[in-house]
Every structure is written in C-alpha cells, then in structure tokens.
Amino acid sequence: MPCILNTPGVLAAILLILVVGIGIELLVFKPAERRVLRSRGLLTTGR
Numbered sequence: 001m002p003c004i005l006n007t008p009g010v011l012a013a014i015l016l017i018l019v020v021g022i023g024i025e026l027l028v029f030k031p032a033e034r035r036v037l038r039s040r041g042l043l044t045t046g047r
Helices: 007-039
Strands: none
C-alpha cells in the first residue's frame, strides 16, 4: 500500500486548527478570564 502525502492538505488543516483555536481563545476564554478576574477584584483599570 503506497503512502501518498497530501502536504498542502495537512498544512491547510494545521492552519485551520490554529485559526479556530485563536478564535475560541479570543471569543470564549478571554472574556471568561476577565469576568473571573473582575469578580475577584484582580483586574486593573484599563485594558
């Protein structure tokens, strides 16, 4: 059984995973972290 590498497909999948991961970080985890820090009085003023 020959091993056929689909390098462009693999690189596209890696890039897609990276973009989705960054998107989830910015849309889900960052706001949740800010909410927790604010509720515990650990968030400094400003961004």
